[in-house]
Amino acid sequence: MRLSTIACALCLLGFTPPALADAPLPLKLVVANAKIGNRPALAMSLTFRAGPDGRTILHLPNEWASEKELWRGIKQLGATNATFAPPGPEPQTRALNHTPNAEVTVTWVIGQDYTGEPNFGDTKSLFRATVNDHMVVAALQTILPSIERAPGSILGIDPGLRTQAPPTCNLSITFEEFPKAWALATAFGNGAQQSATAIPCDALWDSNLALGDFRIREARDAHGVVRLAVRGAWALSDEALLAKFVAGRAAAADAFQDNGPAQLLISLAATPPLPKGNAVFGTAFSYGFFGFATPNAPLSALKVWWNHEQVHYWIPNRLGQIAPGTEASLAWFNEGFTDYFSLMNAYRTHELTARALGEEMKERVIDGYLKSPVRDAPNRKIVDGFWSNRDLQELPYQRGALLALNWNAEIKKASKGEHSLADVIATLADQANQNPLVMLTPSRLAEAARTFGVTNAAGDIAAHVDAGRLLVSRRDVFGPCANYDSATGTLAADRGAWESAACAAWLK
């Protein structure tokens, strides 16, 4: 009330009221334990300040990863203080009419859209919300509509490109009628009542939810809070897992010279064992990740995986906007560079020795790429086949990580050891911090790499990513630690070289 009085006084004097535009918006989420028929469900409501023009667009969850038409899971959609316009041609888009700036509440019910427990035989079970009588696990963007208060002013995940800087919100979250013993964890707290002040509104959509028989562990360090929700048996104790996540987040933040998310939730749920072998799967957000693994997943698989998910807080999440529909074409960077940095992070947190880092890089990245049956595929083939062909899905991880290895060696050489590829990521993060509307594009990546000494970054992307021409590992990808011989495909190190101070300094 006071703010609007001041705003009007300034209007009369011919000023625009920037302070009003910047004030955090109230945003209230209520999640209640409910049923659809006999089946467990969530009754959700979201209360927000609707748009100044008297018309607000709801974008229901639609596509996410391999999943499509997520809006079909939204039942009993209703609104108070607003009325729905008749449905248009797109079922995921609904318009609300209301008085300008009204406080509107949207309500809906959502259940589980697949059968049984999360399992590696059913992709749906890993990406779609799990809502059963002992747990709820969900990416919030798959169960919350995004709100377009005015053209380009979005609370949530923008279905198009953002044209205005993302607003901040004062967030409150309430959980109702869940069993007393249940954990109620989000990135913002654990318990029936949670709040966060002046955070980017998107943080709610760009995070996850873990309710149920999870064990909760929390730690705080100079970078903020790490919250762990874990259920089932894992290779490490809960405390040891938490310590790994704290160390991993801190090491990545230091490498990228950017604090990263101040609060995050990592939720881990063990799946039923597979008849043969083991598996891990994770999905990262800007404010945490969720993961599933078979109980027999070995520590060697887990430690690379969880560093991968944590590196995603930065790559690509803190580096700029990604044009809708271009995620698969950027997978060589988003996934490949993340794979490279996940191994580097495992080294920085002492989960891999220098020698083990070299061996993992050679086996996973260099040999993995050389053995790929589709290694010559141009990038557009990856875009077409990413969700339908396992080899095409893996290729951008291998190709991008190998390009990262080469570029890092080139930067090290050009800067006489002063800079590394992590400085390129730090620069991109800094640019996005200055301008949240900046786009993450191959040309911007190439330009950042060029400034640190990659002589033909744009040409490398055109040749080895776009056209699929064979990428050869440089001899000096491990600096003074070892030499890679591309003729024989071997890595040779002098006695003691991996353990030398020169090697440690180079890998730093």
Ligand SMILES: [Zn+2]
């Ligand atoms: Zn990834």
